[in-house]
Amino acid sequence: MTSNKNVLFFVYFISLFIVGSFGFYLIGGREWSLVDSIYMTVITLSTVGFTEVHPLGDTGRxxxxxxxxxxxxxxxxxxxxxxxxxxxxxxxRRIKMMKKINKLQGHFIILGYGRMGEVIAKELSQKGQTFVVVEKDDRKAEKIIENGMYCIHGDATLDETLVAARVDNAGGIAVVLDTDQDNLFVTMSIRTMNSDTFLLSRCIQEHNKSKLLRSGADKVVNPYIAGGHRMAEMLLRPQIEDSVTLSTPTNASIDLNIDEISLNKLDRYDGIMIKDSRLREDYGLMIIGIIKEKGDNMISPDPHTVLNISDTILIMGSKKSLDNFKETLPII
Known part of the structure; x- marks a missing residue:
């Protein structure tokens, strides 16, 4: 069909060009050469606006x-x-993409491509994970597809959209829509379709956290509260570089966190071997890694490793143990 259209367009413009040139040649009379007629047709069709080759009468115009x-x-x-x-x-392209999505097993799904959804997608992409983004905004959906990611262009609150994203086969789902109401509704909908998948939901209002957990979310994240606490800690104690909370199944009671602590201004650890630092004895913490000043990393360092004031240590323990240790850090 497309090939036939191309032929028709070609024939149409060639015919118009020939008929137009022949018409100018006849109307112009002896003053017009064939080249003049062709030239006049070209500048007329192209609307360039050059002056007439020879004066035109009413018939010519x-x-x-x-x-x-x-x-x-x-x-x-x-x-x-x-x-x-x-x-x-x-x-x-969309049909081809949907066929690929229908074959996915154990993939991740991101519901909502706001600032948080975009960060999650970037992280999963960098780690080589397969995921599908669900987004109802036209421009965002087009951007997702242009970036080479699977995308379902639709409303995540509708069951047919969730079905299209293969919620039933998903290994993990992040619900990061704009409102807590939507996140709550979608969380409940997902749980009726897949009771086993790991379900992570965002909440904006802290009082909605318990509702999301009751509706089926395995974990609920409030980025404003988590970020605010973290920034306050780092503002008061610059030695705290970063921290990670290890996710565990909802039926497990393991409380493990990892903090990244700079030894800068912590003279009591300068030149001390790990086994003599008393982090385990006094705080119940374990040094699981050291980042040297030049960027070299040491994983599971030997107890006889000597700490340096320029080092950054990775320590692991319960949240309470880490909080107790951080209370001993100097406040600026």
Whole structure:
């Protein structure tokens, strides 16, 4: 069908060019050469606006207007066909992508492509994970597809959208929609479709956290509270570089956290071996890694390793143990 259209457009413009040139040649009389007629047709169709080769009478001007009108009609049809071809290509791309999504097993799903959803997608992409993003905004959905990611363009609160994303086969789902109401509703919907998948949900209002947990979320994250606590800690005690809370199943009671602590200004650990640091004895903490000043990393260092004031240590323990240790850090 597309090939036939291309042939028709080619025949249309060639015919218009030949008829237009022949018309100018007949109307112009002896003053007009064949080259003059062809040139006049070209500048008329292209709407360049150069002056007439020879003065045109009323008949010549009418003929020029006819050529312009048919030329504009042809260009309009051409652009319309190009638009249809582009839409057809997009439709083909989406159908092809949906076939791939239907075959996914154990993939991740991100519901919502706001600031948090975009960060999650970037992290999963960097780690080589397979995931599907669900987004209802046209521009965002187009951006996701252009970036080479699987995308379902639709409303995540609708069951058919969740089905299209293969919620039933997902290994993990992040619900990061704009409102707590939507997150709560979608969390409940997902649990009716897949009772086993790991479900992570965001809440904006802290009082909605318990509701999300009761509705089926395995973990609930409030980025504002978590970020605020973290920034306050780092503001008071710059030695705290970063921290990680290890996720565990909801039926497990393991409380493990990892903090990244700079030994800068902690003179009591300068030149001390790990076994003599008393972190285990006094705080119940374990040094699981050391980041040296030049960027070299030591994983599971030997107890006889000597600490240096320029080091950054990775310590692991319960939240309470880490909090007790951080209370001993100097406040600026």
């Amino acid at each position: 009418i003929w020029a207007m006819i050529i312009i009108i048919f030329g504009v009609i042809g260009v309009g049809i051409l652009f319309s066909s190009l638009r249809d071809a582009f839409m057809h290509l997009n439709t083909f």
